[in-house]
Amino acid sequence: MGTIMKYEQYSKYYDNRDVISLFSGAMGLDIGLAKAGLNVVIGQDFDASCVKTMRANGHNVLEGDIREIEPQQLLSLTGLHIGEPFLICGGPPCQPFSTAGKRLGINDPRGSLFMDFIRMIDYIRPRFFVMENVKGIMSAPLKHVPLAERDEKDPEQRLGTVLDVILSEFNKLGYKTVYGVLDAVNYGVPQFRERFVLIGSRDNEDIFLPIPTHFQMHQNQEYQWQSVRSVIEDLEFDSDECATLSDERLKFLKMVPQGGNWRDLPEDIIPIAMGGAYTSGGGKVGFYRRLSYDQPSPTVVTSPVQKATMMCHPTQNRPLSVKEYARIQQFPDNWIFTGTTAAKYRQIGNAVPVGLAEAIGKAVIAVADKSAVIETKRFRGTNVHNRIKNAIEIGGNMYAVK
Template sequence: MSKKRIDYSQYYSNRDVISFFSGAMGLDIGLEKAGLNVKIGQDFEPACVETMKANGHEVLGGDIRKIEPQQMLDLAGLNVGEPFLVCGGPPCQPFSTAGKRLGINDPRGSLFMDYIRMIDYIKPRFFIMENVKGIMSSPLKHVPIAERNADDPEQQLGTVLDVILSEFNKLGYKTVYGVLDAVNYGVPQFRERFVLIGSRDHEDIFLPVPTHFQMHQKEEYRWKTVGEVISDIENEKGECATLSMERAHYLEMVPEGGNWKDLPDDIKKIAMGGAYESGGGKVGFYRRLSYSQPAPTVVTSPVQKATMMCHPRMNRPLSVHEYARLQQFPEDWKFIGTTAAKYRQIGNAVPIGLAEAIGRAVIATADKTALIKTKRFRGTDIHNRIKNALELGGNAVCQ
């Protein structure tokens, strides 16, 4: 039975946001660029809390499991049903002590349920949940292939996404979800993220339509490249992680845009060590970025052996400043903590351009300005192909 809907239309002029799992506020900055107002953020990590404070934002630090939703409303100066949006990316790794018959991947044993608890109480007009794309296909219970039995009911529990959609459905929210790649929204990096948008009042929500393309006749609509965003700061002596002498030695032999495969044949096995015999493409080992391409996904450290993020031409990893540029943080944004903590905050953030596009899609839904209604979609071939390409670009599914 669906919950009885209450008329919250008196709050429809509101554009206030409450943010959870805010981190370095990448998602929040993008939403504010779109025209929303983040009233308060929350995070468990002390360095993230200090980063938010250093940039003048209201924040409630601490474990979300110990926070009451009314606290967040009081600090934001808002009533139940008044917030325009609640946003956040709850970690979906559940506790190993999840209840009887629940698999190790079941989000009902994770912080996801506390995010649900906040939305259920606060009752925002919209919510945004972002996460790793793996939750779309991750099974609730991991069973080794050799032990799988199609007739075993405990092996037919569905996916993590099934549970997530079921929980939001219980709250009465209409949802749309899909995997978005940040490069299609003006971000100079390939970064696929699962995005779920919900509407309390069952409005016509949609995932943002791509704005940037690999090929386009106008430069401003083409994918952004590493060179466009970091070439002007490559010579600055900024904060930067350090490669070991051994790794720096091998990196010297790798050309721009290359990786371990570009090392001399007699060096590859020595440089790779035990990873040389392992499977997979191993594309991140001794990886140099290319000025002429978007970056690979920015990770939480640029010096890990398997996921190196090294400068296109200099024998060093990307600096903190360059890392922040790839995630589109404002130039004056302050990151607090150790160098490692700064990289981690930046690497975990939602790219600003992607967040802004999501925010604009939600605002367009609220304002009913997203669609130009026509009597028919003219043409039968090229117009329909363009329409289908736009729809596939968001890879959206409605519930």
């Protein structure tokens, strides 16, 4: 790992707000950080359709496999120096840590990509970093090594979680970290979407995860959870680019009311509609799922037409369109997505919601500007204030600082 430099060596860079984005995808995280006031100077991705999308929207991109990219390339392309970037952000591919299916952790080669993210932090030494992922990363197990083959002198062979390794590596680099699971709906996003967020500070600053801004119950409607209606109702009869459902699936879907799923089908129809999934375990909530206009959307997935993760329009017998998908993820209407229709859905479904990203950016800026805390000499009404504090931690009750 690189040499840890002292605060004084970086102080000349403290006025810049430049961001290097890794694993950028369709740039949902980047758009949100820009809305917060940061300057994303370069993005990076391996996926050709994502790279074309970034370029179509006028962004500077380094295309390629991060395992083959040297950090100096990013600095050279931006004119930045070691220690100068305000922040590096990114979400290493999350499939190995998903809570669905087999959880291979770092047995899966893609699980090692977080080490390349750490490699970039180690060399470039940004003031802050933001790493996001699926919540399953918090409990994803390390590669299992049989007891008889373990070497106690090698800590990587001890049982633990992927998160343990990540935190240990950042600790070696001298970064203070805070992490937790945030639900995007608590930050003005019209969607339930839980994401793991890890924020790091090179200079031991008082970092924190963003405080929720929206709530299921609030006396001011402006601060209540946002509904699907609030973002896509005007597109009801303007489906634009849209995937299609088979006639067979549409036949059953037409029987499902707004906000319902397969459980709302007639009892004698359910076994036919569900097929082999009828006797399988799990909640199966995504089968024949029709969204409700008056609730936040379920988590937007990479395809709205898969049988187990259907995202049907609240009133129309079709899946959500590409534009509706983008609205729920809070992309600007003028954002250009490139590639096939399937590629566009995948890019949008994999993105960080813009509102959540903006909240993260504002939290980091508040730390940098030392504007996050109101200092008081006395703290009155302790019980009352503790109840308020508990209430605002609805979306982040797993905060931890290292």
